[in-house]
Amino acid sequence: MEAHDGMSAKIVQEAGFRGVWASGLTTSAALGLRDSNEASWTQVLDVLEYMADATTLPILVDGDTGHGNFNNVRRFVRKLGERGIAGVCIEDKLFPKTNSFLGEAQPLADVAEFCGRIKAGKDSQTDDDFVLVARVEALISGHSMEEALRRAEAYHAAGADAILIHSKKSTAEEIFAFTERWGNRAPVVIVPTMYYSTPTELFRQAGISTIIWANHLMRSSIAAMRETAQRIHEDESLVRVEGSVATVKDIFRITGNAELEEAERRYLPAKPAAAAVVLAAAGGSLGGQAPDQPKCMVDIRGQSLLKRLAGTLRESGVRDITVVRGDRKEAVALQGARMLDNDRHAETGEAWSLACARETIRGETVVVYGDVLFRRYILDSLLTSSAEVVIAVDTLGTNEASSGPRDLVAADHRFSGDYLDDAPAHLRQMGAGLVPEEVCGEWMGLARFSARGAEWLREEIAALEAEGLLEQADMPLLLTRLAARHPVRVKYFTGHWLDVDTLTDLAEARNFT
Template structure:
């Protein structure tokens, strides 16, 4: 399913961020056909910064909960693989065992820093990162979709460097290219897409250029759009408002209409199935 979504230019697909079982369940209920297990969102939900403070084992554990919660294919934000080729292939094997459908690896140095923070974003050597990609491909073959994420535009190295890296990563076995930009418009990303000419499908993350109409992505024959952190950010904003209100008013009376009723939580997590199962297994006729 994920290969059909990410590795095709025929129809634009969308992946929604998930960071735990509940966010994954809500995304599926809203109609999304695939999920992005966000490194930023998972780290944030664990109380860590998106700077490789959460370990690869914590990432795998979070992905396992996401996979268990839905029937959707999950593309995992694997940062740079948490080290060299050996760490990257180990991560890929463990994610495959956890049920992930794909992994995205970025050409950053360990430890990485979130792409939208600060100005210091050293890039991995092209040959070294290509080795990471080959190691992952050899370890999991076609059992995981492998997306090579290029940070050249983030690091300020320009279009030529991004294209050079894209060709190298395609040669190393990547199934798709994720081109990342922190600009407020899509111009930089679209210039890459034009120059790249769809040698491999292109994945984008329009966190900063969110005003660009989706029609522009379809016209450019982009494969996949990742809504990369929006459930986590929505949850943080909602929790802050509710906590502030309860702390100020010392009461929950005025916020009840602004939060999900427990019946909705019970429905999302299928408590009705548990009741049916109890009748079948605890009280067999």
């Protein structure tokens, strides 16, 4: 299967193919160049190095004409060997080449001269298993079957390990005629781009060794990128495309971020990992739930809402999780998490629940509501912030109708709409009663405290307790008071989170994941 960079090579392997075709056409196209040797052979080598690092599959390189005469071929082959490339295919045309499907009757190389390129390549290989495939362009250029066979035999005698017979007919008649007369004297490779409707089983019956699907990953990516770009340009929004494109998490998976994280744990000095406190004590149910099932345990595609939330925390390295439960606490369960109980959940607020976990707030800590979901990048952004206290605020919250009290945010700096705007924003006030002119967004129920910020948080909890306010205080009041004493950074986001309060929210949550 064709690939043109490291990512596409990984996708080829993931799909189950047995080898990679490093296409000259698509490698050039990925660089924005024509398939006319506009990409130098050293540029091609750079791409191949990334591809070889990205996959364990053997890579057969489209070497065009060999990038020149015999001298270029032998140097190219040596460099391919240094990069662990399995083989190269060179075609019997003149340098610089023109793509086979452009124009008619393209001139072919002199047979004896091309045989010299083959011999030079074979003499220069550094691995006995390296394969040199000779591509016969006679049929493409309008020559006879006899000429194609004559060239194939000469190239085989010169040392070619296989023959690629090329055709631009819409049926495979030429291919089958060639293989019948060739008699399997050497393996035959084909590229059925034009005669794609021929069943592969017929190729097997004809004794063909290898099929190259030559350019379809590039062509499919162009179609997908064009559609996505046009939609975003038309909508000036990501709403229509976000659910139909690969997730950022998928990019991380394909490119091996898990291996990097493991290597970081092995080789880097240990950094105290952040802990999390999940506030899940409040009552509340959604329609259709069992009477004894609290909202945080509602099913989201086979996992509880709480488990989904914990999965996002753990993916970002937050594995020490404390859950403060209350309402129907026996039903609240999360493997690997510490459970603390607010047995006064019916008469106390969120700050009291947080106070139940105050002894766990000793270093970097994430505090999050137990009924929210968010994309991992939001949490990662908070974890990498240099602020001592930082909260996640959705700017879209200012435009949505509220079905009840909301954690509205007033800050000293509004979201400008420009992600290059680095001016920091800080919390001034949070609560449901802000006047519309003051509202900058809605708190997502997610905050991160550095070790120092955690000290400030414990101090504020103690202050509320001393003033007799802790029992009824909610998180907006706690954060507002904290912001009056210390800087509380506001990080703006636009959507990509859910507060699961209604059946509509539940339906969106099942699509959100």
